[in-house]
Amino acid sequence: MATIELKGVSKxxxxxRERSVLALGAMDLTIREGEFIALLGPSGCGKSTILNLVAGLDEPSTGTVTVDGLPPRQLQTKQQLGIAFQEHALLPWRSVEGNLELPFQIAGRKPDREHIAGLIELVGLKGFESARPSQLSGGMRQRVSIARALCLAPKLLLLDEPFGALDAVTRRSMNLELQRIWQEKQITTILVTHTVEEALFLADRVLVMSGRPGRIVREVQVPFPRPRTVETMRQELFHQLVDDLTLSLEPEYKEP
Ligand SMILES: Nc1ncnc2c1ncn2[C@@H]1O[C@H](COP(=O)(O)OP(=O)(O)OP(=O)(O)O)[C@@H](O)[C@H]1O
Ligand SMILES: [Mg+2]
Structure with a gap:
């Protein structure tokens, strides 16, 4: 599993010619092997930028990013990275099944049909194997992209608001599923979300970022044992933490 280290990273x-935007202020961050991190912060604070840097899809302006001590690109070459982007990024001309075959094909491997069928079932899309993205709803497309991120049993999972377009009930069941998958495989995970409840429900550690230039202004170690259930969310402490974290998302929040 992967340990992620950001040292003095800015972007x-x-x-x-005249203008540039400082998206990320200098930041240090260490993510332990198998840890589940949730990133919260206002729109434009650099959350997707962090994921892109960790994925090796972009280079920091200063500082270094490493995964298991190596540049992130290497993880990509070894196909140990699962990403679900903010925009689903599915191939429109391919079916659901075809989109899930893609990671195998890129890796030069024969698609594992049984595994793909299992993932389709996992995300609740049985019966839609041959549908194209245009024939699916937004939430269904998001679920395809989550399944795709899981295809090659990644060491590192980067999820950018994967449940944004889902209704509350489906979202909750996807949260439970994601918890189950994570517990089973202990994949180091960074989840970007705008929902405080989701962050607290899923993560070991919640990081709150400030508006641009993005910095980490708050860090909360989530105290709830796993498996977390709907009951967890009913606890007084859960509500308190939701309120507390919501306050630290406000623009006038001052670091303690
Ligand atoms: N390729 C780019 N070129 C120029 N500016 C960029 C680029 N990518 C991001 N930015 C800028 O960097 C800042 C951070 O962007 P980023 O996409 O990381 O925000 P975010 O936290 O993911 O926001 P959201 O919650 O809306 O998705 C924004 O001000 C954005 O305008
Ligand atoms: Mg984003």
């Missing part, structure tokens, strides 16, 4: 984007 500046050039907009044009």
């Amino acid at each position: 500046e984007f050039r907009i044009n």
